[in-house]
Amino acid sequence: MGAADQGEERAVTQLDTGLIRAEQTAIDSVPTGLYIGGQWRTTAATMPVTDPATGQPLCEVADASAADGLAALDAAAAAQADWARTPPRERSDILLRAHRRLLDDIERLALIATLEMGKPLAEARGEIAYAAEFFRWFAEEAVRLDGGYMPAPGGGSRFLVTRQPVGPSLLITPWNFPMAMATRKIGPALAAGCTCVVKPAEQTPLCTLALAEILDECGVPAGVVNVVTTSDPGAVMTPLILDERSRKLSFTGSTAVGKKLLEQCARTVMRTSMELGGNAPFIVFDDADLDAAVEGALAAKMRNIGQACTAANRIFVQRGVIDQFAGRLAERMAALPRGRGTDPGVVVGPLIDADAVAKVTELVADARERGARVLTGGEPVEGPGNFYPATVLVDVPDEARMCHTEIFGPVAAVTAFDTEQEVVTRANDTPYGLVGYVFTENLRRGLRVCEALETGMVGLNQGVVSNPAAPFGGVKESGLGREGGLLGIDEFLETKYIGVQL
């Protein structure tokens, strides 16, 4: 065995922690303190980060107190004026450097995302690339903040319209896309000239901590980005939300928590962006390209092991093609390799925790009791780790609980429909309105249904809608505002009008 082979051998040896050396190296590379005012701070208390594929602890990170949270806001508030004055081109250059750094570091960062969140490594690489793109997109937007100059209709004076950063912003992110949800908020905040306090999800703090270190190295000044990790989000974030120095809350997470935070924001009439839950209808008409529809359903269902706000939650298939569609989907789902996200070729990784497995198990049992038939999967997998198999159910009645709540797991709920009007009514029969999917070869019908769906986004003959250049967001209880696209930066800007008497 040559020296290189021996090195390779050592690299895959399991360590006491159950990790192989490359994994341990990636975990050890992440700073574990709070990042406040450009400094890393330790805390007396720490909290564990766990590998959802094994249930084993990966490391401990700082567990912030309310005082730490306020220190982060102090730092953000102190840095705000200078950052707002920093020329847009300089802000843009920093974001471009960070974009490049994320891509150069993609293997390490993807491994960190897989280890803390569970998603397959190939998907984690996709997430890091997607996350990086938000920095490039908003670097390009930072230098294009426009305004206006016009005569008052009555004459005599002029209207000057300009845009200014809204101010110190609170950014709260979920666990399911730990890197992309952070850059989707930090990118436009920095581009607009806002400083921020970022609070990642308790289960996935490592991506954000790694990102803070990268931003520091790319030249983000002290206090412009601050990161607090905590096991008590209410105690740490409520005082910040109620503090009048905070001028913006950008939240991605569940509708239940979003509503609670909106109530808190009302106290100071704080600007908000809310990216909340979904209950996406996925509609297949009998004239659809069925191969494309099955691939689209796989993408819309299985991305992130079904743990995406955009996941196809209710799959409506026109009666004449339902057996063919469901059979092909079940065949494809049954063949998807399951395992730890770091294992080669895995598509069905673990769910985030045991509660998620219990929830999916209950939803499937409920649907079966109401008459749904299982084509593949349908039973939880023995531990260790939080695994649930790729599952296809047909004849899922609209009354089933899974049709009214986010499944957030690898379970496709298929049901038949007869007419266009019927499917639109059933698809819209939910308080959520994030995204819908429509598969048909009839463009006129496709556009008609896209317009009739009460959602912020629709995929027409495509199963993925997320793109940094497109306005992402929902209507109804799926949220307020848009992230990405030309509108994303507006969420962090105020419009100011100056009347000028000539």
Ligand code: NAP
């Ligand atoms: P969650 O429970 O609502 O948590 C989201 C974030 O809010 C976490 O950082 C959480 O911290 C924090 N949080 C919880 N209670 C809080 C409080 N009282 N004050 C301040 N922060 C608080 O949601 P999740 O389970 O992490 O994420 C899944 C949900 O996110 C799903 O509903 C999914 O649809 C939605 N989502 C939406 C989008 C979108 O763009 N529309 C994208 C991704 C995910 P802890 O982790 O410590 O609880």
